[in-house]
Every structure is written in structure tokens, then in C-alpha cells.
Amino acid sequence: MKYELIIIGGGVWGCSAALTAVRAGLQSVLLIEANPGIAQESSAKAGGIVTDLVWHQDDVRWVRRSRQFYEEALALSGDSSILQRYGMLTLADPDRAALLRMRAQNLVEAGIQAEIWDYRHIQDTYPELDRLAPDVTGLWTPEDFHVNPTAYSQAVFQEARRQGLQARLGSRVKVLEPRSNEVIVHCAEERLTAERVLVTAGTWSRKLLNTAGIDIPLRPYRVQLSSLNFADGYHLPMVWDLASDVYLVPDGPHNLLAGDGTRLSEFNPDNYQTTGDDEFLANIADQTVQLMSLAETAGLRSSWAGLCGGTPDRRPLLGQVAEKVFVATGDQGFGVMRGPALGELACQVALGQAQAPQLDPLRQPYSEFPIRPGFTLEDEI
Ligand SMILES: Cc1cc2nc3c(=O)[nH]c(=O)nc-3n(C[C@H](O)[C@H](O)[C@H](O)COP(=O)(O)OP(=O)(O)OC[C@H]3O[C@@H](n4cnc5c(N)ncnc54)[C@H](O)[C@@H]3O)c2cc1C
Structure with missing residues (x-):
């Protein structure tokens, strides 16, 4: 045949x-x-x-x-696990606020909802992000979803x-x-x-x-993610912090994915470390705590690495x-x-x-x- x-x-x-x-x-x-x-x-x-x-x-x-x-x-x-409509909040320090405003403008011109939020608006909406500097700028994109x-x-x-x-x-x-x-x-x-x-x-x-x-x-390169557990839950959308390049993705009421660990060298898809490395785990915990004090009480559930194609x-x-x-x-x-x-x-x-x-x-x-x-x-x- x-x-x-x-x-x-x-x-x-x-x-x-x-x-x-x-x-x-x-x-x-x-x-x-x-x-x-x-x-x-x-x-x-x-x-x-x-x-x-x-x-x-x-x-x-x-x-x-x-x-x-x-x-x-x-x-x-x-299957409701396919898609969750969390929206995403992108955070920039003053150095990159202009870039964030430019992204907002580009999105609106492409017909996509986007709003610039100041510190107060971010605090009122997501008080868990209690470690942000008062000069932070946020970009809220409500149509972003998690799949x-x-x-x-x-x-x-x-x-x-x-x-x-x-x-x-x-x-x-x-x-x-x-x-x-x-x-x-x-x-x-x-x-x-x-x-x-x-x-x-x-x-x-x-x-x-x-x-x-x-x-x-x-050229395949390696990217890492961790899953943190918050025993008492949390209230967050997807968050991307431009300064640290950390991103957070809700994964149910108690678990939060936290990533940043891109390794920009070539890896063999048949032979690479598929768990997070020590450096990534140490950094991701610190970086998450710098966004929210609640993360001090979070436990690490698991970590993994996969490959992307450059x-x-x-x-x-x-x-x-x-x-x-x-x-x-x-x-x-x-x-x-x-x-x-x-x-x-x-x-x-x-x-x-x-x-x-x-x-x-x-x-x-x-x-x-x-x-x-x-x-x-x-x-x-
Ligand atoms: C940690 C991490 C986080 C990421 N986060 C995001 C994100 O938030 N948003 C986003 O857009 N992208 C993200 N990506 C990228 C995304 O995961 C990939 O771009 C996407 O999954 C690629 O899909 P694919 O079907 O091309 O590859 P794969 O899902 O790898 O599928 C390829 C398949 O081919 C099969 N295969 C390979 N060789 C053979 C063979 N010889 N014979 C038969 N089968 C074979 C493999 O078993 C595999 O199942 C992330 C990636 C990683 C690693």
C-alpha cells in the first residue's frame, strides 16, 4: 500500500x-x-x-x-484543560517602559486588546505582586490564554x-x-x-x-521550567517580568509554573538533561520571591527541561x-x-x-x- x-x-x-x-x-x-x-x-x-x-x-x-x-x-x-483564559501582565522597569508602550500600540493597531497599567492599578488588581517597584509599568493583554x-x-x-x-x-x-x-x-x-x-x-x-x-x-537549545506549590493558593494571571525575564503561568489553584532558564547552546535531542539544573532552580526561586513575598512559602514540586529549535x-x-x-x-x-x-x-x-x-x-x-x-x-x- x-x-x-x-x-x-x-x-x-x-x-x-x-x-x-x-x-x-x-x-x-x-x-x-x-x-x-x-x-x-x-x-x-x-x-x-x-x-x-x-x-x-x-x-x-x-x-x-x-x-x-x-x-x-x-x-x-x-476538555476544559485545553484552554484557560487568564490574560497576561507584562512588567517593565522605567528603562523599558517605552518598549512596553510601543508593544501596546502595535497590539491595538493589530486589533488586539491591550492596556497600560500603572503600579497602583497592578497592586489593586493583583495584590500578590507585592514586591514590585513603584515605578513599574504593566501591559495587560486580557485575550492571552494558556493552553x-x-x-x-x-x-x-x-x-x-x-x-x-x-x-x-x-x-x-x-x-x-x-x-x-x-x-x-x-x-x-x-x-x-x-x-x-x-x-x-x-x-x-x-x-x-x-x-x-x-x-x-x-540547532536545538534547552529551556527549563519549574512548578511551585502554594498550599493556600494564589490569585495571579500569566506574568512576564522583562527585567528578570521570568515568566509565571497559573497551573490550577495551587501550582504555578515559573521559567526563565534558556540555555543558548546546542543540545542533542537524544541525550540532554531533562530535569532543571541546580543553577536554574536556585535562580528561579530567588527571582520569583523578588516579585511576590508569598513565594517564600512556596514549595518546589518539580522541574524539567525540553528543547526548542533555533x-x-x-x-x-x-x-x-x-x-x-x-x-x-x-x-x-x-x-x-x-x-x-x-x-x-x-x-x-x-x-x-x-x-x-x-x-x-x-x-x-x-x-x-x-x-x-x-x-x-x-x-x-
Ligand atoms: C520549557 C519549555 C517551555 C515552552 N513554553 C512555550 C510557551 O509558553 N509558548 C509557546 O508557544 N511555546 C513554548 N515552548 C515551545 C513549544 O513547546 C514547541 O515549540 C512546540 O511544542 C513544538 O511542537 P512540535 O510538534 O514541533 O514538536 P514536539 O512536540 O517535540 O513533537 C515532535 C514529535 O516528533 C516525534 N519524533 C521525533 N523523531 C521521530 C522519529 N524519528 N519517528 C517518529 N517520531 C519522531 C517526537 O517523539 C515528538 O513527539 C516551550 C518549550 C519548552 C521546552
């Missing part, structure tokens, strides 16, 4: 691509995922922040479209299955062999044939494509890389908020229904380019 499309990798991007493929009317689509379950790698480790990015018109569109995917998955599955990318991917995967998607879970693709009119996909136990293949293998995508002699400019220009890598072979990767740390839209676009490109020449995965050769954090407010100007 020859599949019309094989998608390799069942995270947020691959599952969104799979749903797009079956909705496009394809009769034989196969999703192959190395783990026994859906979305257990980077997608399971994310903070889950969905906020509007206004660095580029593409980003504005991708986040808007991804929001629709999340809303639809919530409506389809009824559970694993619950989303599972809901989308189930919907795609209902519409005819076939799946191999717990099956790792070892080698890709593109030929002129088809692609041979070698797994441990079997050899499959497809008219075309879409690789959505996250930070493994470069390794997998290397087996077909294809090299893409992707690219030379920090734009995604999406498109054709060989005869019948396509890829979508290079999240640069923002692959939950843009992933559903990019999965959809990648599928449409693989099916010849859309073009994305500006995202050509081979637009630059692989090199040890400097890994830079996703984007910063300065990039918005």
Missing part, C-alpha cells in the same frame, strides 16, 4: 497537520510517532502561553489562526482519527529514502511507502532528514527539502502559539495548496550560527 501522505512526529505541529490532511479529503494519511502517546516531547513541556506576536505580519496571522484551532479543539472535545498542548494535540488527533487518519504510535522512523516518485519510510519493524512525507519531528527533524542526505539549519534568522523552516519530502520545524520557543497554524500551512504546502517561499527550510546552509532567544520586545520596533 502507498499512503498519500505520511506525517512523522505527533506533537502540536504534526497533529494539526494531520487534521488538515484528512479535512482536505485525503483517504490514506498515516501519522507516525516514536512515543507510545501523542505530544510527549516539547509539546508536553511547554509553558503553554499563547500571546499575540506582532514582530511580523506572518506571526500576527499564525497566532490568530492557532487561537482558532485551540478554541475549536476545546469545543470539539469539551495544554498535550490535551490539544490529543483532541485534534482523536478528531483526525475519527475522520480516517491512520496512526503508528511507539514506532520510530529510522531512515527516510526519497525516490523520484515516492518516499520509503524505514521504521524498526516495517518499511512503508508514501507519495509524500511531512517531517514534523520537532528538534529531531534535522537528525531524521540527515538520514536522507538533507541538512537543515536547525534557526539562523529565527524564522520557521517550512517547505520542501527533497523530491516529495517536506518539513516544518524551527519553533524558536514559540511553537505552541504558532504551531497549529504552521502545521496547517505545512500540510497545505505538502499538498500543493499553498506556498511559503519565505520559509524555505534550505534558505541557509547548516552552520554553527549563534543561537538567540526567540524574540524580544526590541524586535517589535
Whole structure:
């Protein structure tokens, strides 16, 4: 049997691509995922922040479209863990207040709700943030939400299955062999044939494509998160403190995710430390306490690390890389908020229904380019 499309990798991007493929009317689509379950790698480790990015018109569109995917998955599955409408408060000291105002203006111009809050307004609304300096400026973006990318991917995967998607879970693709009119996909136990293949293998995508002699400019880097427990609960939205680069994400009434620990060097997706390192744990506790005294009583529940995919220009890598072979990767740390839209676009490109020449995965050769954090407010100007 020859599949019309094989998608390799069942995270947020691959599952969104799979749903797009079956909705496009394809009769034989196969999703192959190395783990026994859906979305257990980077997608399971994310903070889950969905906020509007206004660095580029593409980003504005991708986040808007991804929001629709999340809303639809919530409506389809009824799983309330998929999406929480917390809103986000971004904090800046006087040095960066002008940047924050600029972001607010850019958001409003893009049709997105945004308000500048002064110290008093922040204190009245979220008194738990009791360690802020009186000259702090806040940006309130009420439409920002938190998603559970694993619950989303599972809901989308189930919907795609209902519409005819076939799946191999717990099956790792070892080698890709593109030929002129088809692609041979070698797994441990079997050899499959497809008219075309879409690789959505996250930070493994470069390794997998290397087996077909294809090299893409992707460098995986490590990002850490911790989960703090507040026995008596707390009242906070999502918070991003620009001065320390710490972000906080509510995770139920008692647990709060706290992150900042990006390590800007290349890591091997098959061999990296998947728990938070000592330096990260020491710093994150201190930094959280500098925002709120309540954190002094919080306990550390757990910590983990996952990988993000860095690219030379920090734009995604999406498109054709060989005869019948396509890829979508290079999240640069923002692959939950843009992933559903990019999965959809990648599928449409693989099916010849859309073009994305500006995202050509081979637009630059692989090199040890400097890994830079996703984007910063300065990039918005
Ligand atoms: C700590 C942390 C916090 C983050 N916070 C945010 C956030 O708040 N907001 C945001 O937008 N983004 C965030 N991100 C980034 C986000 O997690 C990723 O961009 C996103 O999950 C990428 O999804 P993906 O589907 O491309 O990759 P993945 O979820 O990694 O999926 C790829 C899949 O491919 C499978 N695979 C790989 N190789 C093979 C093979 N050979 N055969 C079969 N299957 C294979 C893997 O098992 C995996 O399931 C964060 C990342 C980390 C690590």
C-alpha cells in the first residue's frame, strides 16, 4: 500500500497537520510517532502561553489562526484543560517602559486588546505582586490564554482519527529514502511507502532528514521550567517580568509554573538533561520571591527541561527539502502559539495548496550560527 501522505512526529505541529490532511479529503494519511502517546516531547513541556506576536505580519496571522484551532479543539472535545483564559501582565522597569508602550500600540493597531497599567492599578488588581517597584509599568493583554498542548494535540488527533487518519504510535522512523516518485519510510519493524512525507519531528527533524542526505539549519537549545506549590493558593494571571525575564503561568489553584532558564547552546535531542539544573532552580526561586513575598512559602514540586529549535534568522523552516519530502520545524520557543497554524500551512504546502517561499527550510546552509532567544520586545520596533 502507498499512503498519500505520511506525517512523522505527533506533537502540536504534526497533529494539526494531520487534521488538515484528512479535512482536505485525503483517504490514506498515516501519522507516525516514536512515543507510545501523542505530544510527549516539547509539546508536553511547554509553558503553554499563547500571546499575540506582532514582530511580523506572518506571526500576527499564525497566532490568530492557532487561537482558532485551540478554541475549536476545546469545543470539539469539551476538555476544559485545553484552554484557560487568564490574560497576561507584562512588567517593565522605567528603562523599558517605552518598549512596553510601543508593544501596546502595535497590539491595538493589530486589533488586539491591550492596556497600560500603572503600579497602583497592578497592586489593586493583583495584590500578590507585592514586591514590585513603584515605578513599574504593566501591559495587560486580557485575550492571552494558556493552553495544554498535550490535551490539544490529543483532541485534534482523536478528531483526525475519527475522520480516517491512520496512526503508528511507539514506532520510530529510522531512515527516510526519497525516490523520484515516492518516499520509503524505514521504521524498526516495517518499511512503508508514501507519495509524500511531512517531517514534523520537532528538534529531531534535522537528525531524521540527515538520514536522507538533507541538512537543515536547525540547532536545538534547552529551556527549563519549574512548578511551585502554594498550599493556600494564589490569585495571579500569566506574568512576564522583562527585567528578570521570568515568566509565571497559573497551573490550577495551587501550582504555578515559573521559567526563565534558556540555555543558548546546542543540545542533542537524544541525550540532554531533562530535569532543571541546580543553577536554574536556585535562580528561579530567588527571582520569583523578588516579585511576590508569598513565594517564600512556596514549595518546589518539580522541574524539567525540553528543547526548542533555533534557526539562523529565527524564522520557521517550512517547505520542501527533497523530491516529495517536506518539513516544518524551527519553533524558536514559540511553537505552541504558532504551531497549529504552521502545521496547517505545512500540510497545505505538502499538498500543493499553498506556498511559503519565505520559509524555505534550505534558505541557509547548516552552520554553527549563534543561537538567540526567540524574540524580544526590541524586535517589535
Ligand atoms: C520549557 C519549555 C517551555 C515552552 N513554553 C512555550 C510557551 O509558553 N509558548 C509557546 O508557544 N511555546 C513554548 N515552548 C515551545 C513549544 O513547546 C514547541 O515549540 C512546540 O511544542 C513544538 O511542537 P512540535 O510538534 O514541533 O514538536 P514536539 O512536540 O517535540 O513533537 C515532535 C514529535 O516528533 C516525534 N519524533 C521525533 N523523531 C521521530 C522519529 N524519528 N519517528 C517518529 N517520531 C519522531 C517526537 O517523539 C515528538 O513527539 C516551550 C518549550 C519548552 C521546552
